[in-house]
Amino acid sequence: MKNSLTRTFQKYLRSLNRWFSNTPERALLEAYQAAQRIKNIENEHFDNKKISLQSVKYTENVMSYWQVYLNKNLTIIKIRLAEFQLSRGIVNISNSVLLEKLKVIDEVVEKYAIKDEVINHTPLVSTYQPLNINDNEIKKQLKSSDINDTQVNTPIQKTRPPKSFIGRRINKIQADFAPQTEEEFVRNYRLSKGRTIIALRFLIVLILVPLLTQSLSKEFIVSPILERVRGDNVTRVFLNSDMEKEALHELHSFQEGLRFEYLLNQAPSLSSEIVQEKIKSKAVEISEEFYRKTNSNISNIFADLISLFSFGIVIAMSKREIVILKSFMDTIVSGLSDSAKAFLIILFTDIFVGFHSPDGWEVLLAGFAEHLGLPASRNVIFFFIATFPVILNTIFKYWIFRYLSRLSPSALATLKEMDE
Incomplete structure (x- = not known):
């Protein structure tokens, strides 16, 4: 059994090594194919010119379809190039064909530099000259x-x-009244729309990627490996003392239930052998339940680490999207009234550092400890509640004093009035 498990694990490592060794070529090939798709569209529908309204006159709906197709392939190129550069620094490869593919990809990326304008939030330059009046x-x-x-x-x-x-x-x-005003307005609108779409899409990615990574990695990677490693060994059923106490309490409740039914004459008299058999069967059932729960808790630890790693990769590869998201959030916050800003600030502080916040922190910490299979130590929880909300409250007050008074004095005055 042990030799079979070792061979399976070695086979899995070899396949994983082959997959990682082929990562640079695979990522570059996908980026090259996306660039070729863009060039094919240019040749077939835009007279071998850039995909834009200036090349060929299409209707708005048709141009919107090609723009979505273009953005999709440019995103593929960006992600795969980042994957190629990251894996290229680890895996040494040398192939002259790679240079030809990189050349084609660079031609497409340089041609559509408008993506950088959308991402970098560069100001638009007016094409008209205002009337100079003395x-x-x-x-x-x-x-x-x-x-x-x-x-x-x-x-x-x-x-x-x-x-x-x-x-x-x-x-x-x-x-x-300048003739270029309408054109610039439409261009500003399209750039603003593009930034909003990028910000919302990136926000969804930040939420979904860690959740999906945690769930899928736990279901298809961590749990199968853990079950093979532990096998049928049930000597280590409980992960901590709290789980053992919970199991013993459940078994004790079952025994008391049998006795209660017998005393109320709702169950026939049972011999000691039958009672012991039922209790043994219930103990086996409880042990299997907590064995699966232990596997789930251990899997959660590794799956959470993988999810955190994937979140870090998304953040590292999306510096421009972070800038757009920050600008998008600043626009939303600046559009709120002073009363709305003060309301949100008071709501945030009351939830996390207010009078009723210790109960919420205790529930969150106990749930997190149960998720990881750790004992929910009340001393640790109370120590955390006694220190972290205080530090958070100090940081928040410093932010109000240092920045809010400068960014929005009227909102600060409204906050003081509402707080009083």
Whole structure:
């Protein structure tokens, strides 16, 4: 049994080593295929030009279809190139064909530099030139008008708008009537829409990737390996003393239930051998249940580590998406009213560092300990509650004092009024 398990494990390691050794070529091949798909679309539908409205005049729906197809393949290229660079630093390969594929990929990536503009949130440069107005000309026009010929009282003269303000207004009107204004508005709208889509998509990825990784790795990788390693050895049923106490309490309740049914004459009299057989059967059932629970808790530890590693990879490969998400969240927060900001701040502080927060922290820590199969030590939990919320409250007060007073003084004033 042990030799068979060793051979199976060695076979699994060899297959895993082959898969990892082929990772650079596989990742580069997928990026190359995505680049070839983009070039095929250019040749077939855009006269061998860039996929854009400037190349061929399509309707909005048709262009939207090609844009989604383009973004999908550019995303594949980005992910696979990052995978190629990461694995290339570990696995040494040398092939002249790789250089040809990289050349094709670089041509496609450089051609669609508009992706960097969407990601980097670069400001748009206006293509029109605003009308330059000299203050002297404005003064001459005002002197020649009928308004200046009229005698005006002193209070009205004090409220007269400055000449520079009038110049800016005229420049703004001239810019609004420029022929390129509509085109720039549409371009700004598309870039803003693209940033929003990228931010929401990245937020969904941050949530789904760790959850799916944890569930799938536990179900198909960690649990099968753990079951083979432990086998049918049931000597180590309980992972900690709390699980043993829970099992003994359940068995004791079963014994008391048999006795209770007998005393109420709802069950026939049983001999001691039959009673012992039932208790033994129940003990075996409980041991199998807690054996599976122990396997599940141990699997959770390794699956959580794999999930955390996958989350770190997503963060490391998505620096630009993080910038877009931060800008997206800043836009949402800045769009809230002062009362809404103060309400959210009070809600957050009351949940995590408020008067009722110790009960919530105790439930979270006990559930986390049970998830990992650790004993829920009340001393550790109470020590955590006595220190961490205090540190969190100090950091939050410093943030209010240091940054909120500068970013939104009115929100700070509203927060103080609501808190009082």
